[in-house]
Amino acid sequence: MAGNRAVAYMGPGKVEVLDVPYPELVLKDGPGVNPANVGRPVPHGVVVKAVATNICGSDQHMVRGRTTAPEGLLLGHEITGEVVEAGPGVEFVKVGDLVSVPFNIACGRCRNCKERKTGICLNVNPDRPGSAYGYVDMGGWAGGQAEYVLVPYADWNCLVFPDKDQAMEKILDLTMLSDIFPTGFHGCVTAGVGVGSTVYIAGAGPVGLAAAAGAQLLGAAVVIVGDLNAERLERARSFGCETVDVSKGDPKDQIEQILGVPEVDCGVDAVGFEARGHGAGAQQEAPATVLNSLMELTAAGGAIGIPGLYVTGDPGGIDEAAKKGSLSLSLGTGWAKSLSFTTGQCPVMKYNRQLMMAILHDKVHIADAVGATPIPLDQAPQGYADFDQGAPKKYVIDPHGMIAGRSAA
Known part of the structure; x- marks a missing residue:
């Protein structure tokens, strides 16, 4: 079994990279996990090897101590990666696919999901509508600023890039599809x-x-x-x-x-x-x-x-x-x-495919616009500190060294 490392909130102003368990197809207990979600089976999920996972201003609010996030919460909801394991209930997403993962976790089955309101899914958070990876009061799904992360309801949630090589060439643009560009x-x-x-x-x-x-x-x-x-x-x-x-x-x-x-x-x-x-x-x-x-x-x-x-x-x-x-x-x-x-969470799935096509066909260069800047996983704490000081950059964590050397203008 592979290991795993992830970025965790350890108190106001404090971020650390920790050794954490490799994801399994079940929701485990941990900081911020809703007790009603503990033990929830995820046969419809995949394990994603993170290729690019970004630091978001919403993460920064937690790190500043401006929310009720518990210490030890694994951070990160802007995930792009390669599928390395698929549960028995996954039919269309395949191992080896390169995918963008919307920060909203949605079941695809409830009334709101069927009405394209994926930011307020009724089935993924026992406390209230809506959920996200690595975020306070969002059900406790582990964050994606990690080497590996569990993605539930994969056939519904994952946006598969049509050409893996082309996607890697534009990875700094495409990683923005998980949140900030659609948002x-x-x-x-x-x-x-x-x-x-x-x-x-x-x-x-x-x-x-x-x-x-x-x-x-x-x-x-x-x-x-x-x-x-x-x-x-x-x-x-x-x-x-x-x-x-x-x-x-x-x-x-x-x-x-x-x-x-x-x-x-x-x-x-x-x-x-x-x-x-x-x-x-x-x-x-x-x-x-x-x-x-x-x-x-x-x-x-x-x-x-x-x-x-x-x-x-x-x-x-x-x-x-x-x-x-x-x-x-x-x-x-x-x-x-x-x-x-x-107001409210952006329903990412309402926009991400169209914006993907705009990126792939050079109609927009979002990485340049936001100053996409890759950093290794171990530099995540420094990335948080620099971002907090107002650096005009969008830090893209590169857990496996797959995008090293790429940069935006």
């Missing part, structure tokens, strides 16, 4: 981005940059990205976006300088609950800032997509309300302007 794209779709749209994306982290690339793919006329990190804003400009430095004041004023009017057709929140203020308050946490700002600057009748993460439990919240996910939103503004809002 950013979903933010734009739900914001109503289309041909000729003007779009403001709050946040120039990887999801915000992926949203910007998605907006361009959807035909937006002008894509404006706001942040207070100069290096991340420079990366947004590198592929044709306009930018707003929110540390210099209200985004509306800078948007007016770009467009001639202080509003956009579509707004996207790619920041989430650790948002900071604007202008003089840019260094202070103000979790409702982005949402309230988007309501102000999105045109009446428009829509706001919210792929940024919001939680119901935040031990580091700025007040008692924020610790429960309760924010002071100017909902009256949204109501008065007849704005639409879409």
Whole structure:
């Protein structure tokens, strides 16, 4: 039996690479595993050898101690890899297939899955709808920042790349299909981005940059990205976006300088609950800032997509309300302007095949847009530390040395 190593959350600010058991076709007990899921058989699952598994901003929230994640939780939900074992109930996915694994775990059988709402599957998490690998309160499925990981309901969940050699040539792009590219794209779709749209994306982290690339793919006329990190804003400009430095004041004023009017057709929140203020308050946490700002600057009748993460439990919240996910939103503004809002996990399977085809046929270069940067598994703790300091990169963990030497622009 092969061994296994994985990245684990060991307390606020602390990440370690541990020796862990090789996956079996049953859900085992461990940190964060829902007791009702322990012993759950997975004959419909496969074991995947991780080729590329990415560090996500959602992981970073846990590592900062801003969730109720338990120590020892195995991290990682952005998984691309090779199938090395298939359970007896797997019919179509084969050993040797190179696959993208959506971060949402979905059964394919429940009402929500049948309605393409795979982010809120009813059968994989005993506590509430929706599940993900290596994430707090998501059922306890082991994370994929590892050498090997169990993927349940494989025939439903795995996106098989049609040409393995071609996929390896584009692996840094294709690894973004497990989460951030569909997530950013979903933010734009739900914001109503289309041909000729003007779009403001709050946040120039990887999801915000992926949203910007998605907006361009959807035909937006002008894509404006706001942040207070100069290096991340420079990366947004590198592929044709306009930018707003929110540390210099209200985004509306800078948007007016770009467009001639202080509003956009579509707004996207790619920041989430650790948002900071604007202008003089840019260094202070103000979790409702982005949402309230988007309501102000999105045109009446428009829509706001919210792929940024919001939680119901935040031990580091700025007040008692924020610790429960309760924010002071100017909902009256949204109501008065007849704005639409879409929140929640992106249903990755709704988009990943189409985005795969766009990548394979060179219609988008998402790895360049987000600064994909491969690192060995042992450097994952340093990758987390650098990402936390605002590095304008998307760290791609390479557990088996299969993508060493590849880089994005």
